[in-house]
Amino acid sequence: MKTFEYVRPSTLSEAVGLAAEREDACLLAGGTNLVDLMKLGVEQPRLVIDLRTVLESAVTSRADGGLRIGAGTTNSDVASAAAVRAHYPAVSEALLSGASGQLRNLATAGGNLLQRTRCPYFQDVVKPCNKRVPGSGCSAREGDTRMLAVLGTSPACAASHPSDFAVALAALDAEVQVTGPGGDRAVPLAELHRLPADDPSRDSVLGRGEIVTAIELPPLGPSARSRYRKVRDRAAFAFALVSVATVVEPGKVRIALGGMAPRPWRARRSEKALRGAALSEASVDAAIALELEQAQALDGNAFKLALARQLTIQTVLELAA
Amino acid sequence: MRTLRLTVNGEQVEVVVDPRTTLLDLLREQLGLTGAKKGCDHGQCGSCTILVNGRRVTSCLMLAVAYAGAEVVTVEGLAEADGLHPVQQAFIDHDALQCGYCTPGQICSAVGMLRELADGWASAVTSPATTHEIGIDELEIRERMSGNICRCGAYVNIVAAIAEAAR
Numbered sequence: 001m002k003t004f005e006y007v008r009p010s011t012l013s014e015a016v017g018l019a020a021e022r023e024d025a026c027l028l029a030g031g032t033n034l035v036d037l038m039k040l041g042v043e044q045p046r047l048v049i050d051l052r053t054v055l056e057s058a059v060t061s062r063a064d065g066g067l068r069i070g071a072g073t074t075n076s077d078v079a080s081a082a083a084v085r086a087h088y089p090a091v092s093e094a095l096l097s098g099a100s101g102q103l104r105n106l107a108t109a110g111g112n113l114l115q116r117t118r119c120p121y122f123q124d125v126v127k128p129c130n131k132r133v134p135g136s137g138c139s140a141r142e143g144d145t146r147m148l149a150v151l152g153t154s155p156a157c158a159a160s161h162p163s164d165f166a167v168a169l170a171a172l173d174a175e176v177q178v179t180g181p182g183g184d185r186a187v188p189l190a191e192l193h194r195l196p197a198d199d200p201s202r203d204s205v206l207g208r209g210e211i212v213t214a215i216e217l218p219p220l221g222p223s224a225r226s227r228y229r230k231v232r233d234r235a236a237f238a239f240a241l242v243s244v245a246t247v248v249e250p251g252k253v254r255i256a257l258g259g260m261a262p263r264p265w266r267a268r269r270s271e272k273a274l275r276g277a278a279l280s281e282a283s284v285d286a287a288i289a290l291e292l293e294q295a296q297a298l299d300g301n302a303f304k305l306a307l308a309r310q311l312t313i314q315t316v317l318e319l320a321a
Numbered sequence: 322m323r324t325l326r327l328t329v330n331g332e333q334v335e336v337v338v339d340p341r342t343t344l345l346d347l348l349r350e351q352l353g354l355t356g357a358k359k360g361c362d363h364g365q366c367g368s369c370t371i372l373v374n375g376r377r378v379t380s381c382l383m384l385a386v387a388y389a390g391a392e393v394v395t396v397e398g399l400a401e402a403d404g405l406h407p408v409q410q411a412f413i414d415h416d417a418l419q420c421g422y423c424t425p426g427q428i429c430s431a432v433g434m435l436r437e438l439a440d441g442w443a444s445a446v447t448s449p450a451t452t453h454e455i456g457i458d459e460l461e462i463r464e465r466m467s468g469n470i471c472r473c474g475a476y477v478n479i480v481a482a483i484a485e486a487a488r
Contacts, residue, residue, distance in 0.1 A: 001341045003339070003340065003341060004340055004341070005340070006323070006340045006384065006386045006387070008387075028384070028387065031382055031383060031384060031387065032364060032379075032382050035343070035382045035383070035384060036363050036364060036382060039362065039363065048340070048384070050387050052387070076376075076437070076442065079442070079443070080440070080441070080442040080443065085443065085449075089449055092443065093445070093449075096443065096444055096445040097445050099468070100364075100367065100379075100467060100468020100469075101377060101430070101433070101434060101437065101465055101466075101467075101468050102364075102367060102370050102377050102378050102379045102430065102433075102468045103364055103379060103382075103468065105376045105377060105378050105433075106378050106379070106382070106383070235467075236445070236463075236464055236467035237365075237467045237468060
């Protein structure tokens with residue numbers, strides 16, 4: 001690991017100032033991704049800015065029935081919050097399906113959203129990788145593609161986003177609260193992460209010095225049911241091959257896919273096809289097939305298409321029953 | 322280099338550390354507490370599991386400088402004045418180890434896990450309908466302990482030991 005300076009700002013604005021000023025700085029919260037990447041040599045900050053004492057770290061119910069999740073709240077604390085378990089079970093399910101108990105006790109909500117891809121070629125500094133070193137090429141396409149994306153990719157990069165939490169949040173139309181040198185702004189969760197296009201090196205739309213402070217969830221109607229299901233190579237402690245978060249309400253279905261794209265993928269085409277429609281195996285199958293028409297599978301991950309189809313059908317119908 | 326003060330197994334310690342030092346390295350190299358192990362050094366095996374402020378965590382991914390003032394408990398600090406911690410004893414009684422490398426991490430993780438259970442935390446296998454006390458069965462133990470790997474394969478006895486300690 002390269003040496004660095006460690007600083008613990010005492011206010012959020014101090015943190016913003018430091019982060020804006022220093023291009024060679026990284027933000028630290030739980031550290032479960034950053035410290036790992038520092039050991040791998042993928043991240044080599046000269047300054048580490050510790051945010052844990054300045055970030056909001058609780059889950060609070062809003063007056064309108066929605067929810068506010070402080071970016072510094074640990075994954076464990078979000079998953080076990082009564083309001084999350086009662087009203088947004090897909091969020092709890094998503095978090096509990098990820099990592100291990102030890103990691104969930106450290107990892108934070110904000111860090112979870114901003115964690116970087118686990119593409120093995122991104123993580124191996126001797127391999128060409130356009131995300132890590134722009135223009136160096138992509139070694140993944142000719143290599144092990146099992147965990148890579150099938151939607152929203154580009155010739156430059158097919159890395160998938162590893163977060164389960166983000167997929168559930170995307171299905172629930174979450175909003176990310178951000179503060180930065182230019183003030184505060186809200187970014188829809190579904191638009192937080194960038195698609196690679198020509199520049200895979202930037203994972204998110206956040207600018208220099210911008211810090212995620214909270215995640216806001218709109219209230220759910222009384223008849224809404226939500227669920228998160230994850231399919232992976234092992235029964236526990238593994239990233240998703242394919243996952244689905246779905247919210248079912250009378251006449252309306254929201255579907256977000258995980259493991260399929262560089263960001264949680266809202267299946268907008270499917271949702272449009274199912275608006276007002278009766279939910280059956282046939283109708284959901286047709287709807288998801290419509291979404292997957294735009295998929296570009298690689299040799300090692302083409303199985304994800306059939307898997308996503310089956311998982312979506314099962315999960316939606318389970319809630320519609 | 323920075324001076325760092327924290328509490329380890331009930332004792333206040335003051336150390337000087339390179340910012341790159343993880344909590345795992347600090348415990349093993351500077352404090353001589355070699356119970357916690359460096360198995361993978363990337364948060365994937367759980368052999369570095371310790372308790373910080375009452376919660377189980379992977380110490381290999383924690384920068385020591387970030388934990389000034391923390392209360393750290395390692396396997397060396399689990400025993401009570403009059404004997405081993407019930408989880409330690411259960412591991413012995415059920416022969417829940419072979420080489421013993423993963424064992425300190427398993428024990429600390431189990432202690433943390435039992436507290437999470439007592440706090441009413443659900444796991445990925447807990448039925449969503451459960452609103453009362455969560456029953457501890459083999460399925461729950463295996464899921465909750467899935468962050469601790471044992472290459473000797475002592476899982477069957479580890480589960481039995483934890484089931485006993487949970488009673």
